[in-house]
Amino acid sequence: MTELSLRGLTKRFGAMTAVDDVSLDIPEGRFVCLLGPSGCGKTTLLRLIAGLEAPSSGAVLVAGRDQTDTPAHKRDFGMVFQSLALFPHLSVAENVAYPLAIRGVDRATRRNRAAELLQMVRLPDLGDRRIHQLSGGQRQRVAIARGLAINPRVFLLDEPLSALDANLREHMQMELRQLQQRLGVTTVVVTHDQKEALTMADILILMDGGRVQQVGAPMELYRDPANAFVAGFIGNTNLLRGHLRGREMAVAGTTLTLDDGDRIKAPDGPAILSVRPEDTRIAARGVPARVTFLRDLGESVQVVMDMDGTEVTALFAPRDRPDVSLGDSVHLAFEPGRRVVLPA
Numbered sequence: 001m002t003e004l005s006l007r008g009l010t011k012r013f014g015a016m017t018a019v020d021d022v023s024l025d026i027p028e029g030r031f032v033c034l035l036g037p038s039g040c041g042k043t044t045l046l047r048l049i050a051g052l053e054a055p056s057s058g059a060v061l062v063a064g065r066d067q068t069d070t071p072a073h074k075r076d077f078g079m080v081f082q083s084l085a086l087f088p089h090l091s092v093a094e095n096v097a098y099p100l101a102i103r104g105v106d107r108a109t110r111r112n113r114a115a116e117l118l119q120m121v122r123l124p125d126l127g128d129r130r131i132h133q134l135s136g137g138q139r140q141r142v143a144i145a146r147g148l149a150i151n152p153r154v155f156l157l158d159e160p161l162s163a164l165d166a167n168l169r170e171h172m173q174m175e176l177r178q179l180q181q182r183l184g185v186t187t188v189v190v191t192h193d194q195k196e197a198l199t200m201a202d203i204l205i206l207m208d209g210g211r212v213q214q215v216g217a218p219m220e221l222y223r224d225p226a227n228a229f230v231a232g233f234i235g236n237t238n239l240l241r242g243h244l245r246g247r248e249m250a251v252a253g254t255t256l257t258l259d260d261g262d263r264i265k266a267p268d269g270p271a272i273l274s275v276r277p278e279d280t281r282i283a284a285r286g287v288p289a290r291v292t293f294l295r296d297l298g299e300s301v302q303v304v305m306d307m308d309g310t311e312v313t314a315l316f317a318p319r320d321r322p323d324v325s326l327g328d329s330v331h332l333a334f335e336p337g338r339r340v341v342l343p344a
């Protein structure tokens with residue numbers, strides 16, 4: 001069932017359109033990541049969903065009911081901000097129970113619920129501490145517990161893990177994901193980190209320039225990108241300019257014949273071939289290139305080549321390491337069925 005629907009949501013700040021005509025349906029219980037480069041409109045879209053920002057046009061519906069004119073505090077939403085916005089003058093337990101206090105819930109119920117929430121985020125003994133007595137990861141957990149205090153229908157988080165160091169961040173990604181799965185709460189998280197989004201999301205919403213570029217499961221965006229922006233943003237890829245005619249793709253003076261499994265998403269004419277480094281091979285025949293860089297990464301070997309002025313990367317398992325050296329002339333082949341032709 002659709003829990004959250006966005007209908008033509010647009011937000012302008014003066015002449016600048018931060019969110020441009022976004023329409024989406026998010027099913028109940030899903031973990032959604034809003035992903036995209038800095039300034040693409042992720043935070044503005046989240047704030048529109050939360051009701052912290054009024055749209056220039058469009059609507060936000062929860063379970064089919066229009067909430068566009070409902071103020072933020074009357075929406076059944078939990079929020080975690082990038083800054084966490086925890087209160088230094090309150091104890092940890094009081095912070096967690098704060099959304100209940102402003103809704104007039106009595107003290108005893110608040111205390112029980114705070115204890116339950118702190119248990120849930122694995123901080124059972126820290127309720128009496130002050131915020132400054134907590135580590136970064138513990139603060140993060142307090143903010144998450146507070147966001148869940150009202151048992152929200154929709155849980156919204158803006159870059160909740162961005163202040164943490166890499167190890168703790170990876171750990172918290174899993175923890176947040178597991179907590180969300182256990183509670184089944186529909187969750188939308190803003191992140192600019194594609195690895196983080198791939199780790200956590202059921203559904204990725206990739207934005208650029210205020211517009212949604214593609215929505216889908218992470219592997220869908222990886223395997224079947226809608227355009228060159230998506231192909232380049234999700235994982236690594238080689239983007240090779242060429243010319244498409246029917247099933248023939250001319251790249252750097254060589255014509256490749258595309259196969260049934262390959263995806264052709266561009267009309268005939270100038271086009272871009274997207275091939276992942278792990279689907280790029282060095283072969284006896286193919287597109288001529290020259291080795292410009294070799295690197296052993298332990299679990300893989302990376303070979304960078306120059307193909308008619310375009311940099312192409314190939315990735316090999318150590319046992320498949322090609323017998324090439326810097327400066328060698330080679331030929332490149334691209335795995336049939338894994339090639340995607342995108343609009344130029």
Ligand code: ATP
Pocket residue numbers: 013016017018036037038039040041042043044045192
């Ligand atoms: P980041 O990852 O850097 O936080 P973002 O994708 O979350 O970026 P937004 O914060 O949504 O991007 O901003 C989108 C665009 O809207 C930016 O160009 C930003 O400068 C602009 N913008 C955001 N808020 C306002 C505002 N209150 N007034 C004017 N312009 C704004």
